[in-house]
Amino acid sequence: MIRLDDITLTFADGDSRVTAVDHVSLTAHPGTVTGITGPSGSGKSSLLAVAATLIRPDSGRVLIDDVDATTLSRAEASDLRRDRVGIVFQQPNLIPSLTAREQLEVMNELGARHSRARRRSAAARADDLLDAVGLGDHRDKRPHQLSGGQRQRVNIARALMNDPSALLVDEPTSALDQRRGAAIIDLIVRLTGELDTSTLLVTHDLVHLPRLHTTVTLVDGALVVDGDDPSDAVAAHPATGACIRSAASA
């Protein structure tokens, strides 16, 4: 489970500060995907970076299972990420010289003990995950030999190597056409169920929202809550108006 509890995050902006995330609370349960949508600059990536323990918020708590990540030192947060968090960014960031299988296996080398048994189990998990994302026949290919969608599949498989309790995904489909994008979303929903992860997925692509278990909308860093009259936000943010209408009619 991942729970964000009253998160506020500001950034320095000249002499003042800009509020990127404004008192946001959100819980994602195991086996479910929670979509986070909203216009450009509404704080989606900032909120995800806080959930991933990459940025410490000004206030609020990030609970991953029973651990409050905001109380941890940098080193402890890094251990928590290695053990319990999977992160998928828009750009796969694969290492050019490594095969698909090696991209996954290298995750096992990060700060851990390298027993032979551990290596064997990492190799087996890498093979299972590559099968799960439909790349069993491509495990020996390097990134330049894979399509954009295939690279994103390797990226997702790599984020799942540590069997994370929280999977955090930022705009995974923006470099893909709609059909390949939909396949990636379906893959994330399926693996979230199979591996029982708690997944937060940022997307501005409204066609994907009906596939997700829940969707929340951010406007100016704050959640637009069910039952709020969104007309003020709609007036200020036409794109969000479209979001809310589409979510309502889905």
Ligand SMILES: Nc1ncnc2c1ncn2[C@@H]1O[C@H](COP(=O)(O)OP(=O)(O)OP(=O)(O)O)[C@@H](O)[C@H]1O
């Ligand atoms: N490192 C930073 N320093 C200063 N301001 C930042 C920083 N990162 C983000 N911001 C500001 O915080 C706000 C939220 O940005 P964020 O990147 O979270 O939006 P977003 O919803 O992910 O947008 P997009 O859909 O364009 O990716 C924006 O006003 C942005 O300019």
Ligand SMILES: [Mg+2]
């Ligand atoms: Mg963003």
